[in-house]
Amino acid sequence: MFAIPLGDDGAELRPLEPWQAEEFLAHVDRGREFIGRYNGLPDVVTDLDSSRAFLQAYADRAADDAGRLCGIRVAGELVGAVLFRRFDVAQGVAEAGCWLEPxxxxxxxxTRAVRVIVDWAVEQRGIHRVEWVVSSGNEPSIAVARRLGMTKDGVLRGSYLYRGERHDEEVWSVLAPQWRAVRAQRADR
Known part of the structure; x- marks a missing residue:
């Protein structure tokens, strides 16, 4: 299996596949409360069957070229993931997302993992716009968008019903030319 190093600390990015359902469920269980503050994953992945189904859905999306899911590992242990929830090559638009256990x-x-997948989407797949949709209360995720050089497009007021409560969502994005400029600035440092 391939792995993409994310730095000198032993962190790497690897695909997540249905055969890893048991490990994935254990990961979600370790972070269930923390991840579930802003992300519905813990409500979807509740047992081995639902874990396998979630991973299979992303395997199917990858096969259809409509999404991707990669695990973030540190010293071999699954601690989080980044994904393309939506990946539309024809329109040149993708939506990235993430989660981590505490x-x-x-x-x-x-930030490092999303840089890898956005770079791949822009440079290898020709994606023009990568979006980042985040609850307005999720400051760490908003900070990731800023570190990636994304622009805040706006706020969708009361657009996300989660666990019985309406949340505002912020839409951030980066366009391919902007992404390349930000990447060039990082390289110059």
């Missing part, structure tokens, strides 16, 4: 927070793992 033990992995504060290391820059999501």
């Amino acid at each position: 033990s992995a927070v504060g290391r820059g793992l999501v």
Whole structure:
């Protein structure tokens, strides 16, 4: 299996596939409360069958070229993931997302992993616009969007019903020319 290094700390990005359902469920269980503050994943992945079904859905999306799911690992342990929830090559638009379990927070793992997948989407697949949709209360995820050089497009007021409560969602995005400029600035440092 391939792995993409995310730095000198042993972190890497690897695909997540249905055969890893048991490990994936254990990961979700470790972070269930933390992940579930803003992400519905813990409500979807509740047992081995639902874990397998979730991973199979992303395997099917990858086969249809409509989405991707990659695990973030540190020292071989699954601690989070990045994904393309939506991936539309014909329109040149994708929506990226992420989650981490608490033990992995504060290391820059999501920022590094999203850089890898956005770079692939823009440079290899010709995606023109990558979106990042986040609850307005999720400051760490908003900080990732800023670190990636994304622009806040706006706020969708009361657009997301989650666990019985309406949340505002912010839409952030980066366009391919903007992404390349940000990447060039990082390379110059």
